[in-house]
Amino acid sequence: MKPIYLLFTLFSSLVQADEESTFLLITNYLSRNNMKTSYFFTCWKKTETLQLMHMMTKQDIKFNFVKNEKNAIIQALDEKSMTRYGYILDTRCQNFKNLLSEKISTVNMRLSHPWLILSAQLNTSTSWEVVLKNVNLRMDSNVKFAIPEDESTFNIFDVYNPAHQLGESPVITEFEIWNGSSLQMQQTKTFYLQRRDMSHIKLRSGSVVLISNHSGTFEEYMLDSRFKQLDTMSKFHYPMFLLLEDVHNFTHSLKIEDKWFGNYQNGTDSGVGKLLYENEIDITCTGASQRPPRVDVYDYLMPSYHFRPCYIFRNPGTYNPLENQFLKPFTDTVWYITIVSTVLVSFFIKIFHRLENKFVGIKADYSWATALLITFSVIFQQDSCIFPTGLAGRISFLVLQILSILLYNYYTSSIISSLLSKPPEAFHSLDELGHSKLEIGIEDLPYTITWFEIMNDSDVQYIYKNKVFPPNAKKLNIYEPDEGIAKVKQGGFAYHTQLDTGYPIIARTFDQEQICDITEIPMIPQVGAGIMLQKKSQYKELFHITLRKIKEVGLVHRISQIWESKKPDCLSSIRVVAVGSDQTFIAFLTLFIGMALSLVFLVIEIVWFRFNLDALPPKLFEKMEQFYSLPLQNDPGNRLASRKLPNCQ
CATH class of the missing domain: 1.10.287 (Helix Hairpins)
Known part of the structure; x- marks a missing residue:
């Protein structure tokens, strides 16, 4: 009996050492990834689970052991928008052996949700092909497979798939070795360097071109800076897209639309927004403004372009005629x-x-x-x-x-x-602009028309119904940029367009006095615009890092200098402001009131003196001499004719 007891004790100690090594690996992995909450898909015994729970508590890591029930699994894999969760999966458990291929969405394997998968030793019957069969890994997957080498040692492999939808094979890289107490790095490349090469991937891209009759190919038109006021947003972002293509070595196909979004708040009913939403493209090579309803549907890459649609007009000044x-x-x-x-x-x-x-x-x-x-x-x-x-x-x-x-x-x-x-005080709001004497016209842009249709703001609707599309008008007051800016130059007209479209025309056609009079009022809030991706795209983290690096070395600033137009400088140090009728209204009003009062008193005096001159006392005539340059003609007895009046010559 004694030899049997010794063998049992030795076996128990080996099993306990193996479990302790596994648990140390788990706690070390979660702590290194800064995971404060984790989900476990395991089938361990209660004593083993209690031992791990004790170790997790010491590390201040919350844990949840998921039961092999459909609702429990769905709840554990539900997307948590604001929290990073770590997942531990033991595929050696028969209950969760097929969890990877059956129930886990690729969204759950993003970079923000690290996975540690404990697998059996690989052999002829259990190979990588078998382990990864029907597993939808992503480009940004943060999945580590722990393959046991012996009782306390694990080889840890980093696994991702650059293009599962294109039939690409997973990329497997030996990442670390767990020796029972610590991790030894085998892969020194970072996440970005390891996955930067996308030479086998062909992305589906989409862009927007409003000028359909442009000369040359699409790429030639996008890189032609001679007419940068045309399709500025697409031309700004296309060089950034080409930089992404050069850095990551991918190729792309292209679909061209004539608008960015439809009439829905999130824009999913038309344009490139619809193509992204319906998975017809992966990325846009144009930019789009980042607005709250769209953030729930699309992902944006580092907004760099300043989307600036405004009403442009020469400032007529705001004067209250009744204000003195x-x-x-x-x-x-x-x-x-x-x-x-x-x-x-x-x-x-x-x-x-x-x-x-x-x-x-x-x-x-x-x-x-x-x-x-x-x-x-x-x-x-x-x-x-x-x-x-x-x-x-x-x-x-x-x-x-x-x-x-x-x-x-x-x-x-x-x-x-x-x-x-001092320049005259300008309009500051849409309400002042709408109720001013200025005529209003707009450029024929999809987002402007859509904004009038979807916005319930009273000022926007007043301008639309009374200025842009008056009740008796047969069509909208739509003008081409050259025509609209020319009307702005003449004065008394406000034109809604992109500042990058209007500024080059203003710099070319306005003189200094007219440039100094230019004022803008935004109708559509000015927000950043950036390249769009499908929601929860697997390329977002990778491309975002690339664009940050491009910005650090000044390439984004260079692109901005080329394609974004600045407001022409007002070089006049002294501005002469013409005084109009609004400013002088009170002066002339005072004159007219004074003249009217003079006539009234003149009539009163004539009537009074005609009927009451004889009754006036003599002293009153002496005082009246000081106000009249001639004697009173109706003076009975010519009492005032002989009196000498003061000489004012």
């Missing part, structure tokens, strides 16, 4: 002080004249109205034909003139500097 532009040079406080000072000076002029007339013997006296008239005449730079004769009155008159010249200098300097240097 002539009050702006001074603050309210200064105006109040000026009014109070004017009244006080008028008061002192009147008092000084009366005191001098009474105590000094100067025979000059003025009414309150005359004192106010003198003061306002000086303040308004009109001078006065009546001036004080006494020393006190002249001093007050001199102080009044000093105040007048100082206020005048500050006031006129502010007005002139604002007209020379």
